[in-house]
Amino acid sequence: MQRRVTAARAALAVALSGAVAVSCTGSLTGEDTAGGNGAAGAASTTAAPGSHSVLPEPCGAVPESTLSGLLPDAAPQALDGEPALTYDIGRRVGCTWRSPSDAGTHRLEIDFERVVSYVRGTSDDDQAAQDFRRRAADLGIRLDPREGTAPAGPPPERMRPVPSDAPAGEFAPRALEGIGNAAYVDDRLTTTQSGARRDVTLAFHSGNVIVTVRYAQAVTEPARSPGSAGLQEGATEVARHLAERFSS
Known part of the structure; x- marks a missing residue:
């Protein structure tokens, strides 16, 4: 029992x-x-991944025909470009081309940065839009407030004024339309007793990638300054080509 x-x-x-x-x-x-x-x-609550997971090879990103036009009298080997030193080609790459000529030394540089967000709930694309707006604001350039879904960055009162040496009128530093998700161009002239140099920077972002194109000309004649029109036109040509690559 x-x-x-x-x-x-x-x-x-x-x-x-x-x-x-x-x-x-x-x-x-x-x-x-x-x-x-x-x-x-x-x-x-995890945000969507960025639009782009890889970056293109920079020194092969610009057509040789374009390089030949932007770098007068460039030697054939100069069109190969010099890759930028980087420790993570998945996040940032770049390339530089140089060419001395009778019109002065020309320099073209491109830089690709793939933005990755570490903020919970913020996508890589939104983080890139926010970073891009802040860069423009630091240069005194206000982008279209409707661009992107990220915060607009510093308020207008914190934006730096455009320096007095920037070209006026249609060539002034400004926001651009029709290139990537948002774009701007900055134009700076530096003069010394031995010559002058003009640097045109055109930047845009496409999704989570920020692209920067720098096209510069330096001359050794103090009485002659490089003009804005040709340099801005050249930088725009390169930027439009690169933007098409990222949108395809």
Whole structure:
């Protein structure tokens, strides 16, 4: 009789432990699918990955015919370009071309930066838009406030004024349309007793990649300064070509 009671108690204990296990498993599953503190809840706040996961090879990104036009009298080997020193080609790459000529030394530089967001709930594309707007604001350039979904960056009162040596009128530093998601051009002239140099920087972002094109000309005649029109036109040609590559 004692053995029967003991066996019955043991069977009851096994049944109860099984019921508790099922109950606990069901409770945990319910929390996960409800999106509380489970994996499903965390996944729901994860932002989408960036539009671009790789960067193009920079020294082959500009057509040779374009390089020949922008770098007068350039030697054939000069059109190969010099890759920028970088420690992570998945995040940033660049290339530079140089050419001395009778019209002065020309220099073309391109830079690709793939932005990765480390802010929960902010996508790589939105982070790139925010970074880009801040860069423009640091130069005193205000982009279209409708561009992107990221914060607009520093308010107007914190934006730096355009320096007095920047060209006026249609060549002034300004926002551009029709290149990437947003774009701007900056134009700077530096003069010394031995000559002058003009640097035109045209930057745009496409998704989570920020592209910077710098086209410069230096002359050794103090009485002659490089003009804005040709340099801005050249930088725009390169930028439009690169923007098409990222949009395709």
